[in-house]
Amino acid sequence: MTSHTLKKNFDKLKEKKETALITYTVAGDPDKETSLEILKSIAKSGANIIEIGLAHNTPIGDGKEIQNSAHRAISNGILVKDLFDIIEDFKKNYSTDIIIMTYYNMILQFGADNFVNECRRTKVSGIICVDLPWPENKEFAEKCKNNSISFIQLVAPTTSKERLNKIIKDSHEMIYYISMLSTTGGDLKSSPEEILKNYNDVKNIDPSKKYVIGFGITENTISALKSADGLVVGSVLCKEITKSIKSGQNPVTNVANMIVKLKNKIQ
Amino acid sequence: MIEIKKGIPLIDQHDENGFYAGKFGGSYVPETLKKPIEDLTIAFEKLRYDESFLKERDYYFKNFIxxxxxxxxxxxxxxxxxxxxxxxxxxxxxxxxAHKVYNATVHSLLAKRLGKKYIVGDTGAGYAGKMLSMAAAKFNLKCKIFMGTKDISRQAINCFSMKSFGAEIVPVDSGSKTLVDAVSECIRYWVANCDTTHMAIGSTVGPNIFIKICAWSTxxxxxxxxxxxxxxxxxxxxxxxxxxxxxxxxxxxxxxxxxxxxxxxxxxxxxxxxxxxxxxxxxxxxxxxxxxxxxxxxxxxxxxxxxxxxxxxxxxxxxxxxxxxxxxxxxxxxxxxxxxxxxxxxxxxxxxxxxxxxxxxxxxxxxxxxxxxxxxxxxxxxxxxxxxxxxxxxxxxxxxxxxxxxxxx
Known part of the structure; x- marks a missing residue:
C-alpha cells in the first residue's frame, strides 16, 4: 500500500456512492497566504481531494488559465519551501488528502529524496509529475511508494493498449485519465459518452484501482461525467481566481462558491 | 571520463532511454506525447536507412537547398x-x-511520409520559422510558426518571409517572449493536436527524437x-x-x-x-x-x-x-x-x-x-x-x- 489516507478516502466515497471532487489550484496564487485560505475554503466546501500546483515557468502541459496562475505565483516569489509551509499549515486543521502536481525540474533541483521527505513530513498523499512519464518515472515512483506516498500515473487517449497495461500494473491506487488531446483547460473535444467509454475501457484493465478524469471539466460538462471515480477541476478554479482579482472580489469566497456548485452537480 | 564510442554517429551515442552519457537528453514529456513520439521514432529510424527516402532527401538538398x-x-x-x-x-x-533549411526540409519530407497535412514549429531568429514556412509551401503543408513577441519585433524581416510563404505566425507573449517561450508554446500546441499535426522543433533540442532528426539533417x-x-x-x-x-x-x-x-x-x-x-x-x-x-x-x-x-x-x-x-x-x-x-x-x-x-x-x-x-x-x-x-x-x-x-x- 502507498498512501493509506487516499485509499481510505476512496473506499469511504465508494460506500457512499459519491464521486470524488478533486480540485487544482496553484500554491502562491495570488499570494502565499491567500492560496492557503483558498485551500481551506475548498476543503470546507466539500472537495474530497486537493491537488496543489508547484509552479514551473516553462510548463509544457498547461493551458492558459493555469499558466496565468503559475505566473502570478512565481512573480510573487513562491518557493518550494513555501509550498510545504502551506501544506503543513493546512494539515494542522484539515485531513483532506493533498496531492502535489508539478514538473520534474522542480523535483530534480530540490533533490528527489528531499522532496519525498518533505512530502512525508507534511503528510502529502500523492505526487503528479506532468513530464515524468512511465517508464522514466519508475525510480521516483518507487521512492514515493517506500515513503507511503502515491505516485499518480497519467494515461491519455493516445496511450497504447500495451503501455496502458504496463502503466496500470506499475501504478499505485489512483490513476489520472486525461480526457482528450489537450493542454489543461481546453474545450472538451469529444462527447462525455465517448470519454466515459474510453475511461471504462481503461478502468476495466484493473477495476480495483481508482481512476479520475481531468482536462476540460467545467460547470457545464461535470455532471455528464459523474459516473467516474473522481473528477478533477483546475482551470475553472484558476479562471475564477483571475476573474476575482480583476473585479476586485475575494477569490477565497468565489472559489468556495464554485466548489459548492460543482459538488452539487455530481451528487 | 565519458568515452565517445568510435565509429558510431553522434546521434546514436545515446542509451536505450535516449540519454547521452547516461544523463543528457531523454524524453521528459507529458503522457499524451509518448505515442506520437514513439511513432515518429519508429518512422525516422526506418526512413534514415530507406533508399527511396534518402534519394528524395538528396534530391531536395541539391535542387531545393x-x-x-x-x-x-x-x-x-x-x-x-x-x-x-x-x-x-x-x-x-x-x-x-541559413542552415535551418536542412532540418525544415527533412521534417517536411517526414510529415509527408507520415501523412500529416499540418506542420508546426518554433523560431527565435526567425530562420527556423522562415525555412519551415518555405519548405511547407514547397511540400503543400499548412504551417504555423510559434514566435516570441520580442523576436517578432526584432526579426521583422524573417516574419515578412514567413507570411509571404503563407504561414501563420502565432505570437507568444509569455515569459521572456523569446525562443524558450516559443518552444514551450509549440510543444503545448502539439500536445493538443498531435493526431493531425507534425511538429518540427527548430534546433537540436527537445525530446531525443527531435535532436536526432535535426542533427541528422544538418x-x-x-x-x-x-x-x-x-x-x-x-x-x-x-x-x-x-x-x-x-x-x-x-x-x-x-x-x-x-x-x-x-x-x-x-x-x-x-x-x-x-x-x-x-x-x-x-x-x-x-x-x-x-x-x-x-x-x-x-x-x-x-x-x-x-x-x-x-x-x-x-x-x-x-x-x-x-x-x-x-x-x-x-x-x-x-x-x-x-x-x-x-x-x-x-x-x-x-x-x-x-x-x-x-x-x-x-x-x-x-x-x-x-x-x-x-x-x-x-x-x-x-x-x-x-x-x-x-x-x-x-x-x-x-x-x-x-x-x-x-x-x-
Whole structure:
C-alpha cells in the first residue's frame, strides 16, 4: 500500500456512492497566504481531494488559465519551501488528502529524496509529475511508494493498449485519465459518452484501482461525467481566481462558491 | 571520463532511454506525447536507412537547398590578422540564407511520409520559422510558426518571409517572449493536436527524437566540408579547428558531426556571452547545472529552485537558456571546447568581416564564431586552418546592426 489516507478516502466515497471532487489550484496564487485560505475554503466546501500546483515557468502541459496562475505565483516569489509551509499549515486543521502536481525540474533541483521527505513530513498523499512519464518515472515512483506516498500515473487517449497495461500494473491506487488531446483547460473535444467509454475501457484493465478524469471539466460538462471515480477541476478554479482579482472580489469566497456548485452537480 | 564510442554517429551515442552519457537528453514529456513520439521514432529510424527516402532527401538538398554550399578562404581576414589561415563554410548561401533549411526540409519530407497535412514549429531568429514556412509551401503543408513577441519585433524581416510563404505566425507573449517561450508554446500546441499535426522543433533540442532528426539533417554541412577539405588540401588537414556558434546547437552539431572521431581536429563552440550587464545565454561556458527543459536534460540557466532563467543576447538565434544534449555530451567527453563571445565582440566581428570580406556578411549568430576566430587566429601558426561556419546571412539583422552602429536606414 502507498498512501493509506487516499485509499481510505476512496473506499469511504465508494460506500457512499459519491464521486470524488478533486480540485487544482496553484500554491502562491495570488499570494502565499491567500492560496492557503483558498485551500481551506475548498476543503470546507466539500472537495474530497486537493491537488496543489508547484509552479514551473516553462510548463509544457498547461493551458492558459493555469499558466496565468503559475505566473502570478512565481512573480510573487513562491518557493518550494513555501509550498510545504502551506501544506503543513493546512494539515494542522484539515485531513483532506493533498496531492502535489508539478514538473520534474522542480523535483530534480530540490533533490528527489528531499522532496519525498518533505512530502512525508507534511503528510502529502500523492505526487503528479506532468513530464515524468512511465517508464522514466519508475525510480521516483518507487521512492514515493517506500515513503507511503502515491505516485499518480497519467494515461491519455493516445496511450497504447500495451503501455496502458504496463502503466496500470506499475501504478499505485489512483490513476489520472486525461480526457482528450489537450493542454489543461481546453474545450472538451469529444462527447462525455465517448470519454466515459474510453475511461471504462481503461478502468476495466484493473477495476480495483481508482481512476479520475481531468482536462476540460467545467460547470457545464461535470455532471455528464459523474459516473467516474473522481473528477478533477483546475482551470475553472484558476479562471475564477483571475476573474476575482480583476473585479476586485475575494477569490477565497468565489472559489468556495464554485466548489459548492460543482459538488452539487455530481451528487 | 565519458568515452565517445568510435565509429558510431553522434546521434546514436545515446542509451536505450535516449540519454547521452547516461544523463543528457531523454524524453521528459507529458503522457499524451509518448505515442506520437514513439511513432515518429519508429518512422525516422526506418526512413534514415530507406533508399527511396534518402534519394528524395538528396534530391531536395541539391535542387531545393542548393547544396553543396561554398567553402572559401578568407584571404583578407587571414592577412589582416596574421597567423592561422581562416576559411569559411558559407552555409548562409543555402536557400533561405541559413542552415535551418536542412532540418525544415527533412521534417517536411517526414510529415509527408507520415501523412500529416499540418506542420508546426518554433523560431527565435526567425530562420527556423522562415525555412519551415518555405519548405511547407514547397511540400503543400499548412504551417504555423510559434514566435516570441520580442523576436517578432526584432526579426521583422524573417516574419515578412514567413507570411509571404503563407504561414501563420502565432505570437507568444509569455515569459521572456523569446525562443524558450516559443518552444514551450509549440510543444503545448502539439500536445493538443498531435493526431493531425507534425511538429518540427527548430534546433537540436527537445525530446531525443527531435535532436536526432535535426542533427541528422544538418550533418550534411560536415559531409560537404569533409569532401571540400579533401579536394582543396588532398586530405583533411592535421592542424584543423572548426568554429561554430551555439544556441540550441543545430548548426554546430551538423558542422562537427563528421569530425568527431578525428581527435586531431579541435571543435570549438561559441555561445552568446550577452551584453555587459551580466546576462548571457551561455550555459556550457558558465558551467550551469543540469536541469530538464523542453523534454530533455541538459545544462541550463536556472535558479536554485529550478525556474528557468531569462537570457539576453543580441543574436535572437542564440538567445536560449538551454543547449543541446549533444553539446553537453561533447563537452563532458572533452571532445569539444565551448566558450562565449559578448554582444560587443560579435558586433566588432561583424564589422571587420564585412569590411574585409564583404560577401560573407554573417548574421549576428555566426558573428560570435568569427569573434573567436579573430581572437585566436593571430596566436596560431600559419599552417593552422580555422574553418568558421557562417551559418546565417545578415539581412535579418540589418536594423539591429545599423542601430548599434549609429546608421540610419
Amino acid at each position: 542548393g547544396t553543396p554550399t561554398p567553402f572559401i578562404k578568407l584571404e583578407n581576414l587571414t592577412k589582416h590578422l596574421g597567423g592561422a589561415n581562416i576559411w569559411c563554410k558559407l552555409v548562409s548561401k543555402a536557400t533561405g540564407g 550533418a550534411q554541412i560536415s559531409k560537404e566540408l569533409k569532401s571540400q577539405l579533401i579536394s582543396y588540401f588532398g586530405s583533411v588537414p592535421k592542424k584543423l579547428k572548426l568554429l561554430n556558434c551555439v544556441g540550441g546547437g543545430s548548426s554546430a552539431a551538423g558542422f562537427f558531426n563528421e569530425f568527431i572521431d578525428d581527435e586531431n581536429i579541435e571543435l570549438i563552440g561559441i555561445e552568446a556571452g550577452g551584453p555587459e550587464n551580466g546576462k548571457h545565454a551561455a550555459p556550457l561556458t558558465n558551467n550551469c547545472k543540469i536541469g530538464v527543459l523542453h523534454g530533455a536534460a541538459q545544462y541550463v540557466l536556472q535558479n536554485s529552485e529550478g525556474q528557468i532563467e531569462e537570457t539576453e543576447s543580441i543574436a535572437a538565434g542564440l538567445d536560449y537558456p538551454g543547449v543541446s544534449p549533444l553539446h553537453c555530451f561533447l563537452k563532458e567527453a572533452g571532445r569539444a571546447r565551448y566558450t562565449s563571445a559578448s554582444d560587443e565582440e560579435a558586433l566588432e566581428a561583424f564589422k571587420l568581416v564585412s569590411r574585409l570580406e564583404g560577401f560573407v556578411s554573417p548574421s549576428l549568430e555566426p558573428s560570435h564564431a568569427f569573434a573567436e576566430a579573430i581572437k585566436i587566429a593571430p596566436k596560431l601558426s600559419k599552417d593552422t586552418i580555422l574553418v568558421v561556419n557562417s551559418c546565417g546571412e545578415s539581412s535579418k539583422d540589418h536594423n539591429i546592426i545599423a542601430e548599434k552602429l549609429g546608421y540610419k536606414l
